Amino acid sequence: MGPEKEANEESVILISDDETDTETAVGNSVVVIDSSENSDLEEKKSEETVDEESGLVVTFCKKGMVMPHARYDCMTHPFERTESETCIPVKQNSDVCGQCYCYVCDKLASECQYWTTSSSCHCNAHNKSKFWKDQRNFTLTGVLVIFNLEPTEIDTDLRHGGELLFKFLRELSVQYNNYLSGEIVLGLQDCVCPSKQTAGKCSVCSQLQNEVIYRYSDVFNLVSSFISRAEKEKPKSAAVMLLGVAREIALHKDPAQSWQNLGPSESLKLAVPFLMSRITKNLQRMLVLSDFPKQLYEKFISFFQTIPLPPYCFKFTNCLNVPSWDHRLLTTVLKGQNITGEQKKNGKKEFLWEVLTVIKARTEKMENMGQYKELVRYLRAVKCNEGVGLRELRDKIPFYLCKSGDFNSAAYSLLLPINNLACCTACRLSPSQFESYLKMFWTGSVPSGKDFQDSDKWILNIGSPVKCCTLIKQALRILYSNQSLYRNSRCWSSLITILISSPILEQNGLLTTLILREPPPSFKRKNFWALKLFLEGLLSQMPVLHDVVSMIARDLSYQKHTLLKLWQTLGPDYVGDLLCLFLSFRNSQLQSVGIFLSHVVIENLNQCPWAKSLNIFRLKAFKRPHLETANHLQLGKFVSILENL
Template sequence: MGPEREDSEGSVILISDDETDTEATLGNSVVLIESSENSDLEQKKSEEIVDEESELVVTFCKQGMVMPHARHDCMTHPFERTESETCIPVKQNSDMCGQCYCYVCDKLASECQYWMTSASCHCNAHNKSRFWKDQRNFTLTGVLVIFNLEPTEIDTDLRHGGELLFKFLRELSIQYNNYLSGEIVLSLQDCVCPSKQTPGQCSVCSQFQNEVIYRYSDVFNLVSSFINKAEKEKPKSAAVMLLGVAREIALHKDPAQSWQNLGPSESLKLAVPFLMSSLNIPSWDHRLLTTVLRGQNVTGEQKKNGKKEFLWEVLTVIKARTEKMETMGQYKELVRYLRAVKCNEGIGLRDLRDKIPFYLCKSGDFTSAAYSLLLPFNNLACCTACRLTPLQFESYLKMFWTGSVPAGMDFHDSDEWILNIGSPVKCCTLIKQVLRVLYSNQSLYRNSRCWSALITILVSSPILEQNGLLTTLTLREPPPFFRQMVCDVSFGILEELRLKVNVSLPSDVFYGSLNLEACFLLTIQAVLQMLLTDLPWLTSFLEIMLAFGKNFWALKLFLEGLLSQMPVLHDVVSMIARDLSYQKNTLLKLWQTLGPDYVGELLCLFLSFRNSQLQSVGIYLSHVVIENLNQCPWAKSLDVFRLKAFRRPHLETANYLQLNKFVSILENL
């Protein structure tokens, strides 16, 4: 026998001290004994039960805790299932324990007011009956049942809209009933005839004595107020409220036997069409909406009885439909809808349409998404590209290049990506569209992050990792004649792209075996042009320089392009020196990843120029290494012999001395 262990409840548990083969003996080494905590007699009895084979006694003196459960799952009281018995409790179905819940109300059974009520009898409800499931859905969804929503689809916003709608419908019912009662204009007791004839005999009054006026104004005012209130709510709540209003007033009838034209708000036949036009909420199966979603109608217009009909909806409804189709993953239908629908709130609709390229990407049509960034929706509105943020620009680049999309519904939801859902955009198409976007949006054009993102994409693998990270590549260096050929045609191409002309890239340059390198060289020329005109607007240059990765031939070509513009080169070097002061951690983290070979190549690249300013950048980089040797354990692996080779006369004296100091430190590591 093993030692005894007593828990906090006073229960005794005996554990075997034979640990040689626990799994083998577990099946017959445990005896479970149910007993009451308050029964000493039962406890003593349970302690006497011994399994002679294993010589082990296990005593549990504590009852198991009963968790909340539906009545039909109660282990204490038996339950008899029937399909739809609502008259009386079946057998013992009305019995309950303290944790029994009503299946219909989702409340404790003791709190259910219909537990044994005739014609309801919730005590008989269970989850195997279609009838009781419908009753439960109706109870939980309330007024939302009219929208045929599943309980799992009802979130906080929908429930809030349903509560406001339910309260409104009660008020509306009172006002509508008052309207149906009408208003008697003239009774027999109100005879105003001069002759004061016997009531009923007056020829003037008799023609009015039975006329009743029906004034719809109170209903109209109540509905109008509720519509205004709905427009201030969140999209889902507002949609529920507005759809509920439309459904209700569509059923209103005019009880007058003859036409009573009392005015636009007091005559139902005038007021209801006006309210419905302001609501303008066609159902999902409405013919015009259906044809738009299926792609059979791209304009959202149709002729009905010789008149034009438009798909025109209020913004809250458009937002609600957008959210619904997002949730359902119906991106193609959503694009068709947003392109066709019209709204009197142009800015709000424009903001929704700005996500059309994103929805196209989510549907796998990346090429159409790239073109749609620059498509204006009408003659008065500019294109989506004009309003892109740097983060959105960077996300689109990654989507176009890899054929992958963020798993979430926002550009910020980029921690996880869905890979390879469509064909990536071809390199030549990508570079044309991206440069046109940069030329269309001045804030992007002047943002170094956007240019570094473009360079990074072109030197990365189109195969994206699950977490959205790119893998950088080293492109082959094109021959000199090819580089010169691209440089010769670049100026004309960039000018045409800046003017938003439909540009055709020379096929012999951009559609051959070096098409990627050609696009990369064109991008370098575009960055050089940007520096000549917008350098003062840049806040950083270091990230552009680091974006080249291990493509040192391209970085050298880029820096050589600055040598012909000495004032620009001076400002660039000054900006790099400033960046190295404020972004050391970024640089050190990158170096830790890329290793000493990369750092050595970068130093040698700048030291190889005969220009003293570019040499000084190499010296700045060496200072970062010296000042942070504790974070640069790889420094001792730098190629000291190669660095010594640059201690030649072409180095400026100050740079020569600094390099000597750096080499000496490396040799002593």
């Protein structure tokens, strides 16, 4: 500090940061201790100075410099306090020193453009007036003041959202005023109704003469584009923008005296609910997915509850009452302490009931955080009025169990209905999903992504695989419970491929097929079980079955010589089993194949010396009512011929 500056200093200024709101507060935030009597420039350390009014004891002092201060704390110019004077400066309130700041604008008084402006007069502002404090808060927070936010709560994101909302509200005001002006329909010279092409006007056309039409489409388009912009902003900015526009459109009035037959975007009473639905769904997702501070979270919800919704928007009244993640009932469900989602509160039952948008958002967040056990508990307990949407989410419970490493529970849960009114998840599996589940159960590995087929990489060995016997049993149960899987050859081949593959999966999700011993010749020749399984699968597809039977009959007719030569090698046991296979079906077309084979034998007895060795008693067993009459007679004739050999 230079000598010249020190020579001009005559006092010590003590500044307090206490701006109490109580009316009983006494004194200013600045206390001045006059040191003019001790004009020497030496620092006094040995002597004490006592100020009896303030009770301060100064053991060390030196001449101070004037620090920046609010105008009402200026010690150079007196200040007169008033409650809300904005017309003219009160007494000397407009006088300032070089360090006086405007209380409202929070900038130097010399830079305040409303310092002495009529209807503003910021020079009269002080911290003991509610009016001036509100003015200060509005100036510092802008449009954010409607959310009851304190200046200390406002960060960059909130301020940015407030600025965008403020600009939009000015544009919306212009469009809304244009909407209120309406469009006048010009009078009609003649009736234009198709059924009344007469001179003059009918009663309907007379009412349309000079009617004012109010089209909300321009407002609708403006709000829609603003919502789209909000969806691209950060959560805090977007929440401010969406809540602000929700309040604004809720206040819009329909000036039409009667319901006008307009489109969904032109009629206010149709457009506003549509926009409100879009806004609330976005806000519901934000409340779940964004980590808003608890106080800000509650203020957003409280603000929406204060919006005066019109009758056609009453359904949105409680849509933002989204329980926070620390809600007691939700917490007990996620921790596994409550598996039903029900509890008693004040003697009444309380349910974990949420809208589908919130359920999807919670599912998304728990997926991202890898909380699969908690997600399974939540989906099993939560209730929703959109049953189909909730069922689609619950169908992924077995997948989430696999992601948590519990493959055995996942295998059984595929066949367990969530409640008595819904069928099991297995009924809705696609062939690709069935194949993925088999691979997960067999190897104890899962795709690294959030779905069955959205990843080329797998996480290996995260849990114990399902035992082979359990896998086969559950796979067959799934196939027999889902007709589309049962009829799909890919599903059967997938099961066989899994069972002949190594349980050690490659990281890219590919299976390694094991080398098995060649089956014995008798198995390769007499694998009638495979043929029977194939034919049983065709029984539900009659057109296909008819084509297959026709093709078999045609091939047998063309290759009788080859067939007879083959039978000489295979012998009577093979032929008898083949005949019994076709005769065992209750379908007349398949029975006819067996009868055709018997005719081949009868017509070529000279080439079938083994025919007398056929098991006649076994064939007689098929002379039952389940055979068609014609087939029954043909089989009887065949058995009689064999008995006479």
